[in-house]
Each structure stands twice: as C-alpha cells, then as structure tokens.
Amino acid sequence: MNPKLKRSLWAWLALSPFVVIILFPFAVMFFTALKPAEEVFSFPTRWLPVQWRWQNFIDMWHGANFGPALKNSVIVSMASTALTLAASVPAAYALARFPFRGRGHYRQFLLVTQMLSPILLVLGLFKMAANISWDGANLVDSHFGVIVAYAAFNIAFAVWMLSSYFATIPRDLEEAAWLEGCGQGRAALRVFLPLATPAIAVSFIFTFINAWNEFAVVYTLIRSPENKTLTVQIVDMVAGQYTVEWQLVMAATLCATIPVAVLFAWLQRFLVGGLALGSVK
Numbered sequence: 001m002n003p004k005l006k007r008s009l010w011a012w013l014a015l016s017p018f019v020v021i022i023l024f025p026f027a028v029m030f031f032t033a034l035k036p037a038e039e040v041f042s043f044p045t046r047w048l049p050v051q052w053r054w055q056n057f058i059d060m061w062h063g064a065n066f067g068p069a070l071k072n073s074v075i076v077s078m079a080s081t082a083l084t085l086a087a088s089v090p091a092a093y094a095l096a097r098f099p100f101r102g103r104g105h106y107r108q109f110l111l112v113t114q115m116l117s118p119i120l121l122v123l124g125l126f127k128m129a130a131n132i133s134w135d136g137a138n139l140v141d142s143h144f145g146v147i148v149a150y151a152a153f154n155i156a157f158a159v160w161m162l163s164s165y166f167a168t169i170p171r172d173l174e175e176a177a178w179l180e181g182c183g184q185g186r187a188a189l190r191v192f193l194p195l196a197t198p199a200i201a202v203s204f205i206f207t208f209i210n211a212w213n214e215f216a217v218v219y220t221l222i223r224s225p226e227n228k229t230l231t232v233q234i235v236d237m238v239a240g241q242y243t244v245e246w247q248l249v250m251a252a253t254l255c256a257t258i259p260v261a262v263l264f265a266w267l268q269r270f271l272v273g274g275l276a277l278g279s280v281k
Helices: 003-033 055-063 066-097 103-115 122-131 143-166 171-179 184-195 197-213 216-221 230-236 246-277
Strands: none
Touching (some): 055 246, 103 143
C-alpha cells in the first residue's frame, strides 16, 4: 500500500470518533426534519423515521417565512463583512507597516475589546440607534443599523488578526516594486494584497459566520417580520408558541446551516493556507 495513503487511512481512523461526535447533531436534525409530527415524540424513540416526509421542508419554507429571512441574513452578513474588511484591511496594513509609539499596546487593546460580549451593549446600542436619523427615520428596524453594528463589533478582531499576518509578508517585495516605478499605493494593491489573500479570506470567514449566527443585536434592533434574519425567525418558531412543531424547527435549523457550510468548504483552502503561512516569519 502507498505509504501516503496508509497514513491518510490511519489519520481518518483516529479522527473518526471526533467526526461522529461533530456530525451527530446534524444527523439528529436531518432525521427529525423528515419525521411526521406524530413520530417526533413517539416512544420508544426511533432514530430513523418510519415515513420519510420531505414535505416538511416545503411547509417550513412557507409557514416560517424562511425565504425572506434567508435573504435578510445574506444581505446583512455580506454587507457587514464587506464593511468590516473595507475598514480593517487598510488599518491592519498601517499597523503592520508603519511603526508608531504604543503600537504593541494598541494591538493588545484591540484584543481586550473582544472580551466584551455584544449582549452587554445592546441597551446602549438600541438607544443610539433610536437617536440616529437615517433617510428620515432612525436605525431601529433597519438593516443598515444592524450592518453597522456588526461591522463595529468585528473590526477590532479583524484588524488584530490581519495585522499579525501582514507583518509576515516581506517588505522587500514592496520595495522592489517601488524601484520598478510603482507608487506605495499601487505596490500595496498589486503586490501586497495578492499575497494577503489567505488572511483576508480567513477574516471573511470569521466575520461572515459571526454576523450570520448573531442573535442579540438583531433581536434588539429588528421589529417587523419582513426584516427579521434567520436566527430571529427560527427562535420565533419556538418562543411564545403553544405547540412547537419540532420537525419544522429542525428543517429550518438544518437549512440555516447549509450556506455557512458551503462557504466554509469553498474557502477552506484559504483558511488552511492562512493559518499555516501566517505562523511563518
């Protein structure tokens, strides 16, 4: 047997218990989502449904207003991620390339800010959003307010993470571009940024997942049903309900995890490259 294939088999064999533990909740969600209502609480418990009811996904899509909520989550997550990267990439570049007094303490301050949970600030954030006018109205029940809040919470961590990676990119490459006639801005765009793609992709993944899964801020700021995101919409299927249709809740939860899983699978090569290359000076 090929030694490389043999090592891979042994590695997968060693990791198989962890794979089972990680995939077990998703298997429970999937099989519960396919059960009729009468089988969800059947005793004794059956892991596999007797009758596979794919209609649950259609009922969930229409009954839980899943489509508009999915659209809102995509808009809010993508916009807040784009705003975060637009602010953090130049800031991290400046932090990595231009030394100044207290730079080390400033980087530590960025990390310390992550110790504050957003739930501690939601009351003040709500008052601020209610007092800020945007297009003739305040930022309560506005996607723009949620996008700005998400970006504000994620910029510090993105700057801290990006600056650590940017510091590993040799400055000599930019200086060589300067000798060829490139200005500093052009050298940063054409030489530096392509080398920083893995780190930017890693920051994109973390920021997008944080925005996609966030609940406290969007639950506080969003009021109307048409503006709710998936996290709030799924909670509304359980909270305050006399009877909970768990098969529909599991179907909605499973569908809500698919976009993040697809994005992570698509960008995982950048994630591995960013984590590996960022540790080498």
